[in-house]
Amino acid sequence: MTTELTHFIGGKHVKGTSGRFADVFNPATGEVQAKVPLASKAEVRAAVENAMAAQPAWAAQNPQKRARVMMKFVQLLHRDMDKLAEALSREHGKTLPDARGDVQRGLEVAEFCIGAPHLLKGEYTDGAGPGIDMYSMRQALGVVAGITPFNFPAMIPMWKFCPALVCGNAFILKPSERDPSVPLMLAELMLEAGAPEGILNVVNGDKESVDAILDDTDIHAVGFVGSTPIAHYVYSRGTAAGKRVQCFGGAKNHMIVMPDADIDQAVDALIGAGYGAAGERCMAISVAVPVGEETADRLISKLAPRVESLKIGPYTAGEDVDFGPLVTREAYTRVKGLVDSGVKQGADLVVDGRNFRLQGYEDGNFIGGCLFDRVTKDMDIYKTEIFGPVLCTVRAKTYEEALGLAMDHEYGNGTAIFTRDGDTARDFANRINIGMVGINVPIPVPLAYHTFGGWKKSVFGDLNQHGPDAIRFYTRTKTVTARWPSGVKEGAEFSIPVMG
């Protein structure tokens, strides 16, 4: 039986009224397990009005009270961890340990936000001029929004709404229509934690609801995470409507393997970062760049048997499954098509996972791990973000050539270098034009108290996300210059004041 999902507006589950729905699949079986309503402009507007009504009182609470809601929210996430992870795996397809990690990394953002009273402190100059003090304060923007992708349905919504809420904003979340259940559960938990009704709203939908958010002049900021073409679209339309917008897009993350690297460590790193979550991570390593023919030969000979023996299955098959199915049949067809194109364009497909079949799950979106060698810059598999369990190897003759490859690629989300040489690693970290760098670390996603974001086509807009920049993004600064006259009245001053 398919469940009909809802929106969550004004603290209540609200049925969709647009008459439009999208199917939510079980990626392991291909079955439709739920229908998610796709909001109309009027339904988005209803959420905005609820949020506007609730926000002033929430912003007027002292920040410690909002931080206490966040404390309680953290407790509730721990309480419901297994329930959330199961719902997440059921719609996304990732393994249960990976789904718990998805919730945990969001929970850590909520933990960071407990420090809001400190983070929201302004600056103060006592005696900036005779009898004059200056101070700045950070104030909430009002109603703000987040538009999030399918691949981390718990963590990425929490990247957005935790800092926004603790700063005193009300929030409209438009999660991915492919796995909307966990975002709805998070909104229920935030209400249970003590956030007033209307402070966290979830509006499910597609382009129509995104456009309604972007055009609504009562929404003052939008944080987006998703693919680069949509990131660019959201940025252009949102800023044209006068909003503050930050959009984080796609990736093609290179890992450089120097001749002096510990090859077994590099292989472990590539297997986890290339194939974990079926490669559906913005920080997946999708390009291995061994330096020198000998390094490349050693790497490929060790990688190939590991890729062949990856354990692929549904999340219900136990905790030792390495990765699950792709999220939709459409994603499966796209990834398979790209692998076909790599073969046609002359890359060497060392491990071919295209014919992987799992008994009892023939209609699931499973594809086996694929490993390419001798990929070149002109091939589609190199230029495109594949977002599947496919690792491309590009052989470089020198360190400079490897560095140049990563620097010339249009994406700049993450990168890594494996080496035993501190000088090379330091040079790499300094010169690379990419936002997140790992040194002997394959997925360098910083923890909740560090700000991060991609460079180049992986980002549109100002400020990064996560950490202190998230507090800056969801607040605006007001600066006050104050004088309490002593009683001596001065005449009008016609030249620009200087604090001489």
Ligand code: NAD
């Ligand atoms: P997506 O761009 O298809 O969707 C993201 C959001 O945009 C969803 O909420 C979706 O409903 C909405 N959307 C989709 N098409 C739209 C349209 N035409 N108009 C308006 N809105 C639209 O991305 P996805 O497939 O859900 O997620 C995968 C992508 O996200 C990958 O490219 C991945 O690299 C990227 N990603 C980036 C980061 C990061 O921090 N840079 C993190 C996670 C994922």
